[in-house]
Amino acid sequence: MENKVLKGKPVADKLTEKIISEIEDIFGNTGKRPTLAMVRVGNREDDLSYQRAASNRCKKCGIDAVVVELDEKCSMDEYIDSLEKLNGDTSVTAILCFRPLPKGLDEDVIKNIISPEKDVDCFSPINLAKLFSGEKDGFVPCTPMGVVEILDFYGIDVEGKNVVVIGRSMVVGKPLSIMLTNRNATVTICHSKSKNLSEICSKSDILISCIGAGRFVKKEFVREGAIVIDVGINFDEDGNMMGDVDYDEVLEQSGGITPVPGGVGAVTTSILASQVLKAFKNTL
Amino acid sequence: MENKVLKGKPVADKLTEKIISEIEDIFGNTGKRPTLAMVRVGNREDDLSYQRAASNRCKKCGIDAVVVELDEKCSMDEYIDSLEKLNGDTSVTAILCFRPLPKGLDEDVIKNIISPEKDVDCFSPINLAKLFSGEKDGFVPCTPMGVVEILDFYGIDVEGKNVVVIGRSMVVGKPLSIMLTNRNATVTICHSKSKNLSEICSKSDILISCIGAGRFVKKEFVREGAIVIDVGINFDEDGNMMGDVDYDEVLEQSGGITPVPGGVGAVTTSILASQVLKAFKNTL
Numbered sequence: 304m305e306n307k308v309l310k311g312k313p314v315a316d317k318l319t320e321k322i323i324s325e326i327e328d329i330f331g332n333t334g335k336r337p338t339l340a341m342v343r344v345g346n347r348e349d350d351l352s353y354q355r356a357a358s359n360r361c362k363k364c365g366i367d368a369v370v371v372e373l374d375e376k377c378s379m380d381e382y383i384d385s386l387e388k389l390n391g392d393t394s395v396t397a398i399l400c401f402r403p404l405p406k407g408l409d410e411d412v413i414k415n416i417i418s419p420e421k422d423v424d425c426f427s428p429i430n431l432a433k434l435f436s437g438e439k440d441g442f443v444p445c446t447p448m449g450v451v452e453i454l455d456f457y458g459i460d461v462e463g464k465n466v467v468v469i470g471r472s473m474v475v476g477k478p479l480s481i482m483l484t485n486r487n488a489t490v491t492i493c494h495s496k497s498k499n500l501s502e503i504c505s506k507s508d509i510l511i512s513c514i515g516a517g518r519f520v521k522k523e524f525v526r527e528g529a530i531v532i533d534v535g536i537n538f539d540e541d542g543n544m545m546g547d548v549d550y551d552e553v554l555e556q557s558g559g560i561t562p563v564p565g566g567v568g569a570v571t572t573s574i575l576a577s578q579v580l581k582a583f584k585n586t587l
Numbered sequence: 588m589e590n591k592v593l594k595g596k597p598v599a600d601k602l603t604e605k606i607i608s609e610i611e612d613i614f615g616n617t618g619k620r621p622t623l624a625m626v627r628v629g630n631r632e633d634d635l636s637y638q639r640a641a642s643n644r645c646k647k648c649g650i651d652a653v654v655v656e657l658d659e660k661c662s663m664d665e666y667i668d669s670l671e672k673l674n675g676d677t678s679v680t681a682i683l684c685f686r687p688l689p690k691g692l693d694e695d696v697i698k699n700i701i702s703p704e705k706d707v708d709c710f711s712p713i714n715l716a717k718l719f720s721g722e723k724d725g726f727v728p729c730t731p732m733g734v735v736e737i738l739d740f741y742g743i744d745v746e747g748k749n750v751v752v753i754g755r756s757m758v759v760g761k762p763l764s765i766m767l768t769n770r771n772a773t774v775t776i777c778h779s780k781s782k783n784l785s786e787i788c789s790k791s792d793i794l795i796s797c798i799g800a801g802r803f804v805k806k807e808f809v810r811e812g813a814i815v816i817d818v819g820i821n822f823d824e825d826g827n828m829m830g831d832v833d834y835d836e837v838l839e840q841s842g843g844i845t846p847v848p849g850g851v852g853a854v855t856t857s858i859l860a861s862q863v864l865k866a867f868k869n870t871l
Contacts, residue, residue: 432712487780496771
């Protein structure tokens with residue numbers, strides 16, 4: 304049973320090892336290291352914990368990480384000013400803007416300001432359009448890329464497979480559906496308005512849930528032997544973390560399943576680091 | 588049987604009528620009319636015939652249409668120069684670049700130059716990203732929008748329906764899949780690498796083909812009563828036009844089917860005119 308569990312850690316470890324080695328090589332040749340700048344507004348717990356994880360991963364990889372902290376009441380002008388400074392700063396390789404931004408800041412304006420060449424989490428419409436058209440020289444959002452890395456690591460080929468994605472958010476569901484379509488999967492995008500959801504899901508070879516509803520995906524959603532990728536991070540009343548999938552119920556019949564925690568979430572910061580490296584290589 | 592045939596003409600006529608009336612109203616109030624500039628390189632028969640159809644539709648709608656003709660050997664600099672003039676010309680409301688461009692012209696560069704505010708056929712990545720994220724203030728490609736208009740006109744609600752799209756091109760399949768997902772359909776995107784294609788298609792409530800393979804979609808692809816939208820334009824050896832769907836074979840069991848010619852293709856120029864009107868209203 305244990306070998307069915309598609310853990311994120313070995314995926315992250317392998318990626319990290321590769322990044323370390325490439326960055327050391329470049330440092331040996333050029334004396335340069337990449338720098339990631341993270342822009343945080345206020346002190347949301349989510350942002351702080353991701354910032355800690357990203358900083359640690361960067362450190363491990365040989366990437367310098369700096370944080371630009373803005374007051375939660377910061378104005379559009381202040382935010383844009385900070386972002387433009389980072390765009391223009393040649394010592395900054397990559398920029399990550401923590402989102403969602405507080406209400407006073409207009410994401411639809413700001414996303415057009417971040418330099419697409421430094422935009423390692425696909426905030427800019429330029430990178431989004433590249434993802435959509437399958438151009439490989441842009442940056443994709445880290446979480447869906449983590450799903451793709453997990454599938455690759457465990458040798459799960461998506462070509463010609465029926466993949467069902469539950470969820471159509473701009474951070475996971477939609478980009479992931481297009482990324483898997485570009486990789487020759489036959490993708491069905493489901494969401495809250497889908498009818499006969501469990502029946503549609505039960506026809507899939509690979510089922511991916513990113514809706515943010517705790518233990519929503521039950522036994523009847525999963526065909527015997529299907530791969531289940533759980534992108535959800537949810538908490539019960541006691542603060543216990545759980546995924547979108549009812550893991551205990553689904554484990555036995557699945558052909559492989561990512562746990563929560565320890566699955567997709569464990570890979571995200573390594574993807575971030577790999578995209579910082581990509582941006583870095585483009586500047587050399 | 589006749590009432591199963593989802594013809595494009597009544598859809599186009601209704602749209603055209605609405606556009607005429609809005610443009611006349613605006614002309615009455617402001618003395619202004621919109622202008623569409625079409626940029627054509629060389630003399631491809633496809634481009635010329637679409638240009639004629641678009642010019643006629645514009646004339647009917649009260650839109651001025653001008654054509655910028657460039658030599659088929661024109662350089663990047665010449666093309667970009669022409670495009671930038673149109674961007675900057677306040678008498679030009681909207682720009683349509685005939686595509687595909689000849690080999691010497693780099694679409695990936697040019698698409699970033701066209702002004703997103705004038706880009707009525709969704710060439711710019713800015714409009715593509717807006718389509719992807721469901722923002723309604725951009726421009727979508729005309730052909731998939733034509734499909735949506737036909738469904739609306741004939742009262743075919745897509746919400747919660749299982750829609751299968753065969754084809755993943757950037758001009759039809761991918762944008763259409765996202766547009767229908769945004770409208771709450773459950774969309775499956777199939778393509779040349781999909782397995783059990785006819786079986787997947789036969790489960791759909793609405794089947795849309797845009798692969799460009801003559802009479803590819805046969806009886807066994809179509810569930811009894813399903814709506815069939817045929818976006819394909821193909822020619823047999825004798826030069827006869829036919830769709831992707833084997834119309835004669837599928838007609839009886841379908842719940843409604845678009846003919847080729849006279850279906851989706853008949854709506855495209857009206858969509859173009861409606862997007863010119865949208866761009867025009869944004870300038871008032």
